[in-house]
Amino acid sequence: MQKIIRVNMTDASVRFEEVPEKYRLLGGRALTSSIVCDEVAPDCHPLGPGNKVVFAPGIVTGTTAPSSGRLSVGGKSPLTGGIKEANAGGIPAQKLARLGIKAIIVEGQAKDNRFYLLKVDDSGVDLLPADDIAGKGMYEVNKILWEKYGEGTGVIGIGPAGEMRMANAGISCNDPDNGPGRYAGRGGLGAVMGSKGLKAIVVNTEKGSSDVPVADKELFDQGRKKLTKALATHAVTSQALPTYGTAVLINIMNEAGGLPTRNFSSGRFEGAAKISGEAINETTGQRGGAMGHPCHPGCVIKCSNVWARPDGSYHVAPVEYESDWALGANCGIDNLDDIAELNRICNDVGLDTIEAGCTLAVAMEAGLADFGDGKKAIELLSEVGKGSPLGRILGNGTAFTAKAFGITRCPTVKGQAMPAYEPRAVKGIGVTYATSTMGADHTSGYTIAPEILSVGGKADPMAVEKAELARAFQATTMFIDTTGFCLFIAFAILDIPEGFEGMVETVNGLLGTSWTTGDVASLGQEWLARERRFNEAAGFSQVDDRIPEFMTREPLPPHNTVWDVPDRVLDLVHDYQVETKQEQVS
């Protein structure tokens, strides 16, 4: 029997609850967002007792379905003020799923200003004092917790940034090597966890993938085989990602003139080659470290890597595209060791790397460091963990830092910093940034696939009529984020119809549903509509679905184009008739 764990931090109580029928067919993002919509007042203070933080493995997480070990975390975001779901790989999600944990809901606030640890294992669930790990960085936390609870323990935790309730605090999941680098990073959910007084969750189980109930084993196996085959066939998932990691995109986006550089003042970085996936691969070959590293057992894509110091010792894992870009190109930094060190600080202190890199770039624009000065950037970022006034500014993210220093070139939507794709050079991704329920977020509708990579068709990156494209990608993504599959399966399933069928069949096999491939987008839209309603009740309007003004005014080299997608297009993206599919199935 699947259960929900409810943790009330105010009275330090934990209890198991039945899974309400309305949540039975949900997992991952659709589940965290549904619980947030049902239980959190949209106008509550994100750091107050009214907010909740919800953890949910995806629908097929914990099974033998390939690359399906994602954990969704939801709540009201301290960064955007709207609903938030961020998901991560790493090892905890599969363990939770195998324990039959559909979701963990953390509510209330510890009254004694102390931090606690939630222990979940085959024997049950306990809330314990966490004085031994409070105040510590995630590397040390993970080490202590493996010593205490055994190697292989799943750890979900926050660093000092989350404890200090900073709006850029993320939530770490450990990888198979116990590195803290798999982050549900975006939107400050680490601060929500911190505001509750919850430092970490440890998860252990003896149960295996066969303990996850599957309604129709035959259909499930048929689906996962189709999907696995597609992943093993597609050039992106079978070659590019395992060989070069996600940073394979550095040269591609630079070539396209869409690699945001020096705080979004150029689309091309002269140092791109030095921080590219190819360079990471080459250096890793020389020094040691690893490419093709899986972030959880059962991943067949293995986009992760381990970066080694010049002496060959472990430095940080992974250095992936977004971090490499944010802490590199966007700060004008072309030294991979500096980027790796910045990345390591983020992982340790508990920060989202995208937001941190954009924050540093704004700080550089404000004169706190020269663009390209990696050593000074390391100094600045080190302030966050100390909680100094400067650290408080930087730890609260890009928009906050821009306001602190009166900087108007602030690349954020709904208060969340843009990822590594320039809206002025790739319009569709800008439409996603503007209209996503999550704030600027490439993972909420990755139109880069057709616009740049010729995956899932081909779209002219400069064309502005992208409402339908953005809608389709956002809806499909919503579905994938719900399944527990890694979003990177999209590369394969967009091009290989059998792969797409395989995904749906895997889900149907598990749940006993008979969703069609056509249902994917309609279910996704319906769940998106729910998130939109939350945001509206939280105070968002069309004005929040916009790209920052400076991008409409400043032409971006090398294409020298401005943001010129009409507001009409943006307002069309979510102008759909919400279907009643969910009401039928739940």
Add this chain to the structure above:
Amino acid sequence: MQKIIRVNMTDASVRFEEVPEKYRLLGGRALTSSIVCDEVAPDCHPLGPGNKVVFAPGIVTGTTAPSSGRLSVGGKSPLTGGIKEANAGGIPAQKLARLGIKAIIVEGQAKDNRFYLLKVDDSGVDLLPADDIAGKGMYEVNKILWEKYGEGTGVIGIGPAGEMRMANAGISCNDPDNGPGRYAGRGGLGAVMGSKGLKAIVVNTEKGSSDVPVADKELFDQGRKKLTKALATHAVTSQALPTYGTAVLINIMNEAGGLPTRNFSSGRFEGAAKISGEAINETTGQRGGAMGHPCHPGCVIKCSNVWARPDGSYHVAPVEYESDWALGANCGIDNLDDIAELNRICNDVGLDTIEAGCTLAVAMEAGLADFGDGKKAIELLSEVGKGSPLGRILGNGTAFTAKAFGITRCPTVKGQAMPAYEPRAVKGIGVTYATSTMGADHTSGYTIAPEILSVGGKADPMAVEKAELARAFQATTMFIDTTGFCLFIAFAILDIPEGFEGMVETVNGLLGTSWTTGDVASLGQEWLARERRFNEAAGFSQVDDRIPEFMTREPLPPHNTVWDVPDRVLDLVHDYQVETKQEQVS
């Protein structure tokens, strides 16, 4: 002929323009807000080139009408993100009016990162380099400018906070002694002025009140005499304010249990008597300084004062109720010399005292100082002018500081800090805070008059059905803020019908209109509706018309009441049918 001065900072050009017919009957707030609505895109960045800062004397300013020397300043607020009008006394407004300047519109942004000075006098208008005053505090600025342009010169300027584009930067107007203490303080318009590269405006003229054109001299004189008589008759305007200053309210509000204390955690301050108007009067009697000080020639109320140091030397002017409370009771500080020093820092650096005091209180709650520690508060506030990271936090106001330190007890509406009246103890003022176009602002609808002072009728402070009351006060206030009369005439005209008639007759006499006393509220509503439309287009919704969540949860001593006004009441305040009066008259 009245003129508008348009200053384009981008190309450093200045020009006189005709006054468009639609602005002919406007002045003060209705004029600045109309220009902002007509010329500023509601979704522009408040510190970008798209915003403007507009200065406008009131309709009757510059004449012999009593207490009518107000200057309105308007723009899009960096603090609230909505439309903003803040008005101040001091000597510049009357001079501008006598020069026939209906408004000064400052647009664009200086391209060279330098600061400029606008000189307006009988010979015309000039934009000049201001290198000699850039970076300097307002005390020194005013001194230099009187030396350079002559004693009696009107000075409008910003301190370092405005130059650094901090969201709590105000705009100073000098008083007859050349003190910089008359501030258009609220909402960060000093940062907008700073973002344009405009450090100060100096105004000189040989012209007198008789140079202001009056359409119907007889009616005008009849009106101003009625009004003057009412002001000389009413106990508040003729006795309480000149004798004790506005701080006469400290004991009154403390007695009512509505004096916010230690970051809005109590409604009563044990040190109230030590910082009361009575105490200020007594100490001033002993040390020197002054009570009954007018902030501009022609003021018959004279609520201002001059606070002297123990040795009798000039310290700061004025120490008025809001500053005294914000920097005193709300920080738990009961030492008037510490409060005066904090006030002086605000005046010098260029900060709104209400916002600064609430900011310090939040910082105290975050542990940066103990409540009541005046010396430490002075240290903290001194950081703002230095532009240190801590100064950047504090200089950006209360909500910003709360976010920096993860504090949820944040007494702001639309990002602007609450003044010295507790919504939990006086519900009507809370309705005004919640629903004002300006963010939390007592001067936008002073329901304290009937709720506490028995002026303009009597209302139970604990009653929650205050939509009509708040609407009536906001509309009438909008009208008064447009006339150029000091809002304090309201005490007299609310109780003395002839005074109210006198105000309207004075305005009609000047303009040649035939507005009735009944038109006051309908015109006010119409102008308010325009501000509301701007805010809506800037992204505000009903969710922004709310009192902070913590006040609905935390009972306030001594009455132990929470904020319990239903949202329905708040949403009723501006649910009026906008009349077309303005269209008829303009």
